[in-house]
Amino acid sequence: MLKLTKKADYGLMALKYLAEHPETPALSAKDVADAYGIPAQLLAKILQLLTKNGLLRSHAGMNGGYALARDARQISAYEVILAIDGPFFITSCIKGAKSCELTPSCTIKEPLARVNDTIAGVLKSISIQDLAEHEQPAARAHGDRVQAAHGLVALTL
Template sequence: MLKLSRLTDYAAVVMAQIARHSQTSHAAADLAEAVQLPHPTVSKTLKMLARAGLLVSQRGAQGGYRLARPASQITAADIIAAIEGPVAMTECSQAEGDCELVATCGVADNWQRVSLAMRTLLESVTLAHLADTAPIKLPVQLPIQTISLSAVSA
């Protein structure tokens, strides 16, 4: 189904919530309340996002989380990577080429190209887009040559 894990889904929702009120800090409990999800889970998600550098945390009274940079500079790929690790469709799309089947596989190279195109797509969608309650209206035109598989050469 190629779907996001539930935590990643939560992460996107929480990030969008923060992005919509980016002036103030948000306590984990408040966010959990706002998005109607269990507190510990939201907390865990926030910690991951902070560790990935997408949020900055402030301890103590009046503390909480806020965006580390403008929503327009945080991409869907960033959020996914923060929770699930780098976007890669197959084992061998990752750095460590510990797949012993490369010889008989024969599709590795091409999967990597597809994988790269997907990553490009996800990098073109920003948190600002996601947080916008209205449908994405901007003509987010991807550079055609980055999507064209011919240009996605290693």
């Protein structure tokens, strides 16, 4: 449990691949799929999702394909996962809805919501660029929740 879907994995891989090939104006879904052995049709739909969410720019027609909509540093893993799998919450009971439908006594999620935020913070601190140069990803400052400090991230818990 607690694992990413393959689609999210594929999406991250594809973005990483695009980030590694900044010279080419656009890469087709097939290009990327072949590079990783991913089913092309599936990846196509994933890339469509990413473009719809503003992470990629698409261009149809011959020599068309996809390209990053922003600099690789400006795209976080969080955004990618969010775009592909939708909003995630570590607790089954969605935080937005007023408490648990049938289990109002579920006081568990309050502390777990904090864990959820922590995970989101970590994911937000990782950019596609970090994945591309797969050395130690330098943690980036992000709001007041995550702050870079000598190569480690301080998370308020």
